[in-house]
Amino acid sequence: MMEFLTQGWILELGWIVAKIMVVIGPLLIAVAYLTLAERRVIGFMQLRKGPNVVGPFGLFQPFADALKLMAKETIMPAGANKVVFMIAPMLTFILSLVAWAVIPFGEDLVIADINVGILYLFAISSLGVYGVIMAGWASNSKYAFLGALRSAAQMVSYEVSMGLVIINVLLCAGSLNLSDIVEAQRGMWFALPLLPMFVVFFISTLAETNRAPFDLPEGESELVAGYFVEYSSMSFALFFLGEYANMILMSSMTVVLFLGGWLPPFDIWPLNIIPGPLWFIIKIMLVLFVFLWVRATTPRYRYDQLMRLGWKIFLPFSLIYVVLTAGFLLVTDRLPAVTLS
Amino acid sequence: MIEALFFYLFAGVMLASGFMVVVSRNPVYSVLFLILAFFNAAGMFVLIGAEFLAMLLVVVYVGAVAVLFLFVVMMLDINFAEMRAGFQKYLPLGLIVGGILVFELVAAMYGDAFSKASLPVASEIANTTQLGGVLYTKYAFLFQIAGLILLVAMIGAISLTMRKRVGVRRQSIAAQNSRRREDVMEIVKMPSGKAKAKDDAAAGSVDDK
Numbered sequence: 001m002m003e004f005l006t007q008g009w010i011l012e013l014g015w016i017v018a019k020i021m022v023v024i025g026p027l028l029i030a031v032a033y034l035t036l037a038e039r040r041v042i043g044f045m046q047l048r049k050g051p052n053v054v055g056p057f058g059l060f061q062p063f064a065d066a067l068k069l070m071a072k073e074t075i076m077p078a079g080a081n082k083v084v085f086m087i088a089p090m091l092t093f094i095l096s097l098v099a100w101a102v103i104p105f106g107e108d109l110v111i112a113d114i115n116v117g118i119l120y121l122f123a124i125s126s127l128g129v130y131g132v133i134m135a136g137w138a139s140n141s142k143y144a145f146l147g148a149l150r151s152a153a154q155m156v157s158y159e160v161s162m163g164l165v166i167i168n169v170l171l172c173a174g175s176l177n178l179s180d181i182v183e184a185q186r187g188m189w190f191a192l193p194l195l196p197m198f199v200v201f202f203i204s205t206l207a208e209t210n211r212a213p214f215d216l217p218e219g220e221s222e223l224v225a226g227y228f229v230e231y232s233s234m235s236f237a238l239f240f241l242g243e244y245a246n247m248i249l250m251s252s253m254t255v256v257l258f259l260g261g262w263l264p265p266f267d268i269w270p271l272n273i274i275p276g277p278l279w280f281i282i283k284i285m286l287v288l289f290v291f292l293w294v295r296a297t298t299p300r301y302r303y304d305q306l307m308r309l310g311w312k313i314f315l316p317f318s319l320i321y322v323v324l325t326a327g328f329l330l331v332t333d334r335l336p337a338v339t340l341s
Numbered sequence: 342m343i344e345a346l347f348f349y350l351f352a353g354v355m356l357a358s359g360f361m362v363v364v365s366r367n368p369v370y371s372v373l374f375l376i377l378a379f380f381n382a383a384g385m386f387v388l389i390g391a392e393f394l395a396m397l398l399v400v401v402y403v404g405a406v407a408v409l410f411l412f413v414v415m416m417l418d419i420n421f422a423e424m425r426a427g428f429q430k431y432l433p434l435g436l437i438v439g440g441i442l443v444f445e446l447v448a449a450m451y452g453d454a455f456s457k458a459s460l461p462v463a464s465e466i467a468n469t470t471q472l473g474g475v476l477y478t479k480y481a482f483l484f485q486i487a488g489l490i491l492l493v494a495m496i497g498a499i500s501l502t503m504r505k506r507v508g509v510r511r512q513s514i515a516a517q518n519s520r521r522r523e524d525v526m527e528i529v530k531m532p533s534g535k536a537k538a539k540d541d542a543a544a545g546s547v548d549d550k
Contacts, residue, residue, distance in 0.1 A: 009343070084369075084373075114392065115392055115393075115467040115468075115469060116392045116393055116396045116467075116469060119393070119396035119397070119400065120396055122396075122400055123396050123399040123400045123403075123404060126399075126400055126403075126404030126405070127399070127403060127404060129404075129408055130376070130408075130411075133408070133411055133412075133415070134373075137369065137415050145415075149412070149416075152408055152411075152412055156404075156405060156408055156409075159404065159405070163400075176467075176469055304512070305512075308514070338470055338473075338474075
């Protein structure tokens with residue numbers, strides 16, 4: 001009896017681990033190729049070629065970079081707080097991976113289909129600030145610390161408007177479950193009725209992932225490289241990977257909330273034979289391309305402009321839009337039905 | 342069985358990190374352990390089926406409040422020796438507060454407040470839906486009052502810390518955007534003495550080229 005129980009338990013655990021591996025493996029490869037895509041795309045936008053030497057079209061460049069980083073020496077700064085210094089990059093990387101547990105890749109293609117999926121995503125993304133702030137503090141360096149403080153203030157500010165944008169989507173979907181949110185977009189993607197919120201959300205994700213034009217935490221012209229200036233070798237690579245995994249995560253969050261997740265744009269013949277996960281990946285890639293496009297074309301924001309945008313424009317705007325959306329849904333009697341007890 | 346295992350894991354780590362919050366010498370460590378304690382509390386909420394509260398705990402306390410704690414603690418210039426010096430002075434006060442808390446917890450445990458409140462809800466409806474159902478209908482006024490209290494606290498904090506300094510240059514983006522070209526720009530034809538003479542000379546010799 002006992003043996004049978006333990007075996008069932010092990011099988012279940014093995015199945016879960018297998019599912020996690022199926023998500024994490026391709027994700028890491030996607031992260032590697034996103035770094036290459038970034039350099040190539042920005043290269044073409046700036047009329048350069050970008051890295052094209054290692055392998056055909058430079059396709060082996062990520063592996064060359066990874067090997068180079070691994071071969072380098074890990075340097076521990078003299079006055080650094082060793083424990084926190086080493087935990088910070090791990091935390092960043094782990095947080096960028098655990099959020100994938102609730103992302104639905106297709107109908108029933110999700111590791112954990114929990115009721116509060118969107119809140120879980122929101123919670124995990126709000127924890128990303130700890131990796132940055134711990135790294136900045138533990139490095140015992142002015143530049144790293146200033147970068148970390150900037151980043152903490154920036155991420156906390158933009159989270160507020162992101163939360164309000166999510167409320168808009170929830171009002172339309174009537175559920176916190178990500179699969180339900182995608183299903184609610186079967187008739188029309190939320191990007192159309194909530195277009196202003198879609199734009200606000202996308203800009204907030206740029207700020208949340210510390211990407212250009214909001215990459216002040218690592219503004220190299222004033223802070224050298226910001227919070228990870230003291231990091232080298234693999235600990236630097238973990239920050240780097242975490243940042244790109246976060247970009248992909250935020251893109252997939254945008255896709256789930258606004259661009260109909262795994263649903264085809266129209267439910268007509270040539271479009272609906274393409275499997276759901278493929279649609280999901282295509283949409284993520286489109287959003288990621290815009291991430292790179294923005295980086296290649298916009299100058300960096302000044303810090304007070306960044307704060308002004310977050311607190312004085314996005315916050316009131318999304319708050320008013322919540323009232324508008326709720327009012328519209330109530331008046332036209334389109335509020336999603338919720339069964340109580 | 343696995344649930345019991347996780348309960349003891351979360352509870353154990355939470356107690357240990359709570360203890361470390363108190364005894365850590367470095368206040369930054371204290372805050373980090375506090376965050377760990379919050380996390381494990383969230384895990385225990387999940388175990389009793391209160392997933393909404395668990396996520397709220399992480400979003401509000403770990404994602405916002407503890408960040409500000411950490412922010413403040415890291416910026417402080419702390420004298421560790423001075424901090425330890427007050428320990429014996431404050432020990433009796435701490436013991437009294439702790440004793441009152443223990444007494445209240447024990448009293449609540451033997452009363453029937455706990456046995457009713459802490460039972461996991463066996464319901465098909467997600468507890469987010471249930472909370473929303475009563476929060477905006479039955480307790481709408483209390484909800485509004487809570488919101489007003491927070492608003493007052495926020496306005497109070499702003500009015501306490503805001504000061505208008507003279508001589509600070511500020512950017513008014515609305516004013517900048519509303520400027521028109523005609524108001525702020527003037528194109529002046531400016532004949533300069535030496536260059537003009539040269540130009541005249543050049544104009545005379547154009548035909549030569």
